Amino acid sequence: MAFTLRQLSYFLAIAEGGTVSGAAQSLSVSQSAVTEAIKELETDLGVKLFDRHRRGLRVTHQGQQFQRHAARILSAVADARSSFGDNREAATGSLNVGVTSLVAGYVLSDILARYRRAFPGIVLSANEDNGEYLEHLLVGGELDVAVMVISNLRDRVALQAEIFETSPYRLWLPVGHRLAATEGIAIADIGREPLIMLTVDETEENTGRLLSALGAKPNVAFRTRSVEAVRSLVATGAGIAILPDLVYRPWSLEGDRIVSRSIADPLPVVQVGMVWRRGSGLSEAARDFIALAQSPRLARLRL
Incomplete structure (x- = not known):
């Protein structure tokens, strides 16, 4: 069975919000309808789109690849609809x-x-x-x-x-890091971990402010204006990063893997x-x- 536009819609809603309940609410449908649509979509594609964890769903690497295609498809559909009569x-x-x-x-x-x-x-x-x-x-x-x-x-x-668009802050870690096997990491668990700090769009100010509010003082190991530099430094073990999920990609330019984990403490979102x-x-x-x-x-x- 070929996937439908409705399934793509449900998939993107979960990918953005991280929960079935949130997606169902934003789409004004039942949670069972969303769950069934995702099961059918994964079966049709033959890949696992989400990892299930205690706090919701996290997009897999294959899911992230498909997410870009799904977004383009729905964008094209929206453009086609609005073109008539113009x-x-x-x-x-x-x-x-x-x-x-x-x-x-x-x-x-x-x-x-x-x-x-x-x-x-x-x-x-x-x-x-x-x-x-x-x-x-x-x-x-x-x-x-x-x-x-x-x-x-x-x-x-x-x-x-x-x-x-809204994007939550998440923790970026190298593969094999002691916290990589945990979901919902507390700020206190980060301790004195070296932090790779992105300095564009007030990210450094925001990260420092949210850490201070939670009683942690950032141990900044490196400051950069380049998201790609952050990816490379995190992937090679130079430090960790707290950044909006908006800019997360699972691979550095060198092909090293980066994992993203949620933070249990309440954090603001980037709008x-x-x-x-x-x-x-x-x-x-x-x-x-x-x-x-x-x-x-x-x-x-x-x-």
Whole structure:
């Protein structure tokens, strides 16, 4: 039996939330319907998509590979649905987009590709910078919209934000680490482990703040602006990292394996979304850009 769009929708909902109950609630269906759909999908594909543990489900390596394909399929379906009745080919104009470093390679690339396919007549330019400066450009009217981490949005009076993705913090470990066999690791168990600290998008500030709130002082072994460097350093045993699941990939560039584990202590989530100047009267190009970014999630809710 070939897999269905509905099964893809259920799969992505679990992959994002980590639980069957959360997926069922977001999709307004029963938990049994979600569970059965995932069983059928795994049978059809012949692979195990999730590892089951006490606190929910974790996407396997094969599941992560399939997740990218599933997201592209549903994005294409959403684009196809919204194309009817539109005169996209005739749309012209320009769109200036800002992006913060953490989300540039993990969120924006897919949105840009889909937008350019849908609106080839729009001249689109994208600028990467830190969140504080992007807010300044938005307020000044130099950017139409920004794709950024909005958990720490400063000017919530002048700026309006629309969340389209949330990502929990997780612990990255090398294979064979003493904590790698545990799920739901307490901050206290990390102790004085050397920490590889990512310094983009206020990640260092946020990580230090959450560790301090839980009574732990970070033992920073290395600071870097490169997510790939974090992956390589963690994979080779130089330290551990606490980063949003958004940027997790199970392999370093050298082909070494990284494992990701949940943290038992309550942690904040990273919110990624669209930001624009409040009351600015968005251009049609900007409105279409925001709607297109939301379309995969909306497509899942409609299926």
